[in-house]
Amino acid sequence: MSANPETSAPQADAEHDEHGHHPTPRDYVRIALILAVLTLMEYSTYVFDFGGLGIPLLVVLIAVKFVYVASWFMHLKFDTKIFSRFMYGGLALAFTLYVLTLIIILFASATGME
Amino acid sequence: MASADTAKRGGLMSRPTAETGWTSWLTTTDHKKIGILYFWTTMIFFFLGGVEAGLVRFQLAQAETSLITEEIYNQMFTMHGITMVFLVVMPLSAAFFNYLIPLQIGARDVAFPRLNAFSYWVYLFGGIFLYSSFFLGGAPNAAWVAYVPLSTDAVSNMGFYAIGLQIVGLSSLAAAVNFIVTILNMRAPGMTFMRLPVFIWMSLVTNFLLLFAIPIIAVALFMLQFDTIYGAQFFQPATGGDPVLWQHLFWLFGHPEVYIMILPAMGIVSEILPTFSKKPLFGYAAVVFAGAAIAFIGFGVWAHHMFTSAIGPVARSAFSLATMFIAVPTGIKIFNWVFTMWGGKLRLNTAMLFSIGFVSMFTIGGLSGVTHAIVPHNAQQHDTYYVVAHFHYVLFGGALFGLVAGMYYWFPKVTGKLMNESLGKLHFWTWLVGFNLTFGPMHMSGLLGQPRRTAVLPGELGGTVEIYNLLSTIGYVVLVVSSLIFITNLIKSIKGGEPAGLDPWDARTLEWLTDSPPKHYNFGTIPTVTHRDEFWHRKYAEDETGTPVAVPAGGSEEHDAAVRDSEAEAEEHIHMPDPSYWPLVMTSGMLPMGYALLYASIPLGIVAVLWMLVGMFGWIIEPVAEGDDDEPEPVPAH
Amino acid sequence: MTAGAHETTLGLDHRKLAMWVFLGSEFLFFGGFIAAYLLYLDTTAGGPGVEIFDIPFTTISSFVLLMSSLTMVLAHHAHTKGDMRRMRLWVLATAGQGAVFLGGQVFEFNVFWREGLIYGDSPFASAFYTLTGFHGIHVFIGILMLLGLYSLTLTGKIKPGQPIKTEMIGLYWHFVDIIWVLIFGVVYLIPELALLE
Incomplete structure (x- = not known):
């Protein structure tokens, strides 16, 4: 493959730039x-x-x-917002679950094992 | 298969083309074939899990007797649990996901056909890895919940558990990504979210649960593996490690897992009940949102499995409350199913019977579940047979009844034939009786104090408990007979069942719009969806009173004929993904990888990594057919 | 199956959507190890604890990884412009910085080990090595993917018209970087402040 087709701007590009100021x-x-x-x-x-x-x-x-x-x-x-939802949704879920777990464990050991 | 691009093929990297014969199964990327592979594999594991259950039951048939050693007994109940949860119920649901998701949303395949094959093979090799433990020093024997510190002791053989489940989990994670993308992104035109079949909704919810729960168990299993094999100290009290951390991580995954197993069955039943009641599902939106709510709350109730562990009184109260809350969406669903049947024209064939069985047995299991939510009760019931009874009512009486209902319902779709109804009904009644006989008495024996996971039934519990256990064992025998009836029916019907025709059940959803069994490409023309229960609306219109009337003058057949005509035209323009060797090549590297991790063997590990890299490399560079996942090449001007 | 993104229900490319779905779940994976690490912060069984960290050193390696995200995004940008020569350059630069980061981690592990932080000696040591080790494996996989990307553009398998492939690997790479942003703060800096006042 020569270098020429590589440097020519591809078709997909025009479509990509439609999303406002990239x-x-x-x-x-x-x-x-x-x-x-x-x-x-x-x-x-x-x-x-x-x-x-x-x-x-x-x-x-x-x-x-x-x-x-x-x-x-x-x-x-x-x-799209969907991607943000996956990113921050995953983060929020992980944060909530693990912080709760830590709180439960620390609380249980602070009150002394029954 | 497009013949136009055969010129591009040939040479070392060419893709396999067989559409029949055993190579077609090894290389398939067709979601329907993969679904069938899943199905038969789970049948084999169901048999193995059943044998293990049998040994447990015969051991406990009488007090103070021993049929098998305690060592074997521990392996049996552990492997029974692992097998039924991870190698039967979950993959059986995956079989339904595979077969039905593309058909019900009007797509030709899943989003990533080769990844789909990858999921299946990883599951198979994970199962083989787990079962190879029997020949390599004994199976895992510290229960499927694998509580530390027992499970980190070398005597428990839990290395196989930690690594084997990790492999199986990888399969589920890949499948979850695949199905989520498929459902979100490959729906037929007009198939909005509120027009999705309920089974698709429940599949979507289940796969989200898998997506977020699998990484948690991955963490737990890695820690267990490192503690057991490489001397890490995550759960070792001697150096200050906390064994309760394992319980938290396990149940953070384990409770969503419960809903991962039950929601697909709920989806299946939500398809069957309306069809055989000749009514739309009562409260579609409520059923859908209840499913989503169950999933959401399901992440917040994990510690109710740990009421007798050190979690403190505040956590106990909070999780007790949350657990009672989760009964609300579940109750909503049960009422919706009952109201779907209410006033309907019920057709009590096998699929319907199993669905009604599902609703009733699951209700019993759900009610005993609520009793666990009450902390003082829980402390009494913990680790007794009452708990065993409870979760078998939701997993066997629930999930398995629903999945079997699905088998009867979609058998005509998969094979084009009907299953034998009289054998089917015999199967149902023996199944129902055997199930209740096996697990009903466990409620009683549990409340009378029979402990779980105890190799010898203590004689001091008295004659009543002994009778209950005998009844359970007899129930097991009935279940074996019932399973034999089912297998006979299945094989007989595959060989010589009556032709089913296109729409044997007067069904409501898109999969019945195409042939049975469906063509390789599912739909000649992708249907455009204008209603929920699209297929029903193509067959029936409503008169002024709202009663459905068949579209006049054989309109439906005309319509079908029209669809079929356009399919003949369309056929040559459809490009389906080619089969591929590489998922199989790559995933078979999972076995050496598993043993390398288990025996901490670096040379074997290097072999395994190279093996999988070669597989991945082949996967990436093998030619993709036109219309596959490459953008069309810009034609260079020479 | 997928032709163009415009033919899908959401108008999104399958592969990109899948990558995001997967990345969302990865938080649960790293979160579990971070939680275990925080739980065992001072469970050192008499061995070394957080005081062993060499913050200036880790700051530099964190900085290198952070800057690799810049070169990664520049590689993607070059790919969208069809400038494959520059794209390859940036891809190599990214992989190189990833390798520097990994080298730093290997060096760091060696030093800690010699100073007495042995993997099987305390829950703290196990949690620290496991968490940062898994992150290192993610970086390693990322480097392999970048090198694969590099060579496949040379053979013409990945074409100038397919910036989506660079974008996918980029998303993974940035994600691994973002996890390190969390680890650097939560695992190194905050405990150092909190425990060594």
């Missing part, structure tokens, strides 16, 4: 920069003492990073 490489790099800064901020909680604010700050940072990767790199922002 992000450009420049957008992606910007998101990556934001993620880099957020990671640096995460690291800062290890270097500096934020006292009681450290953990809430980390939780927020994790959530923001999560949403950025999901919305931009995984295109959830531009795709």
Whole structure:
């Protein structure tokens, strides 16, 4: 196969771009920069003492990073809502079930095994 | 099969083309053939599970006697549970999913035909792996719930359990993804969600349950495997591990699993009752939403299996309440089934009898289930035969009755023949009597204190308990006779059953629109759906009073003829997925993989991984027929 | 079976829908191991605990994995533009960063092991190695898929008109990255703060 057909823009592309403004490489790099800064901020909680604010700050940072990767790199922002439902539905279910489990286990051991 | 692209084939990577003979079964990607493979495989495992149950029952027929050693006994009840849950009821439901989902939604196959074959073969090899344990140092013997720390002890042989179920779970997960995509994305034009047959709804819900429950048991099984074989400490109290964690993880999966087993049967019964009552399903929306609600609440009641474990009083109260709540949607369904039959023109053939049997037996099992929700009661009943009675009423009296009803109902679809009705009715009545004789007395013997999983029936429980156990064993014999009647009927009817015609039951759903057995491509022309119970509405119109009247002047036949004409035309334009060797090649690597994990053998593990990689590579690069999952190639200008 | 996405009921490509369905379920998988890890945070049986973590080192390897998501999405973008040369470059870059991350993990495991965090010594050690090990296996599978993607574009099996294939592998890759975002925070940073005040 010669290099020529590879570089020609395929048909499917036109269809793809109909979904409004599709992000450009420049957008992606910007998101990556934001993620880099957020990671640096995460690291800062290890270097500096934020006292009681450290953990809430980390939780927020994790959530923001999560949403950025999901919305931009995984295109959830531009795709059908169904995909977001699978992503966040799975996350919510896992979170609920396992947090409940941990609470039950810790509560049971805190009250002493009957 | 499209002959146009034979030119593209040939050479090493060509795809198999056999449509008959045994290679066609080994390489099939046709959902109907895969469904039939599932069916017969579950029959074999049902036989094995039945033999195991028999040994248990004969052992307990009399107090203080021993037919088999305690060692064997433990293996028997463990393998009976594993077999019936994972190798019979779940795959039997999968057989129905496979055969019926594409037909009922008006599609030609599932979304990923090769993945579908993959699911079947993985299931088969997982089953073979589990059963190979009998020849390799003894079967797992720490019960299907595999409570630690007993199950992490080498004496329990639970390595086979942990790895075997992992393999079978992979099959279910792949199938769940496949069926969810199929139902969401391959419905015939006009088949909106509220026009889906109830069986399809329940399949969708079941597969979502599988999708989210299988990863949980995967986690638990990996931990068990690592603890047992590689010395991990997840559940080891000696280093601070918590055995109760296993129970949580197991039942986080285990309770949705209960609904995974019962919902397909509920779907089947929701198709059969309306057909033989000549009425639409009463409260379609309520049945559908109750099914979804059961699934949703089903994730939030797992700890009611652990009332006697250390979970604390608050958790006990909360889970007790949640468990009682889940009886509400279940009750809604039962009332809807009863009201479907109410005032209908009932035709009491075998499929209908089994459906009514399902509703009644499942109700009994459901009611004894509610008694478990009450914590003090639960503490009394825990680990007694009362629990055994309860879950056999919902799984045997429920799931299995429903699935058998489905077999009778769709047998004409699969074979084009009718099953023998008199043998069928004999089967039903012996089945019903044998079932109640086996499991009814267990309620009593359990309340009188007979413990589960005890190799020798203690004589101190007294003569009454002994009589109950004898009755149970006699009931088992009746069930064996009944099963023989069923198998005879099945084989006789396949060989020489009466021709069924196109629509033997005056049915309501799309699968009866096409031939029996359906052509390879199911529908010549994909039907356009305008109603719930589409097929019914093509046959009947309603007069002013709402009574159904047949479409006049043989309109239905005319319509059928029209469909058939267009099918002849359409045939040459239909491209079906080709058969493929690769699912079989790839999945057979599961066996060496399983043994490599079990014996912690790195060389064997490398062989297995390479084996599966080769299979996957072949899968990816084998040519795909036109219309398969590749976009058409842009023609390069030379 | 599937011709184009426009012929399906939801107007979505089967394969992409399937990937999302599967990814949704993966949360339950990793969630279970994370829960076990949190449960056993200080169940170290006298062995080393979270103080063993080398946060600067893990920050760097996390950063590499995060940036591999950027190259992955650029590969997909190049594929949608039909620019296969650039697409292959980005795919290789992604696989390379994945390999760097994996190498870092192997190195980290070695150091921890030498410092006395032995797999079978405590529930904490078991939970830590199992969780991060399974994540590593996911990364490894991702690298294999990327290399497969790379070679199949060379042979012409994957064509410029099929960006969906890069997109699918990309979704998996980003998902594995997102799981690491959670692990890095919940497994490394938060316990380090919470337990070592």
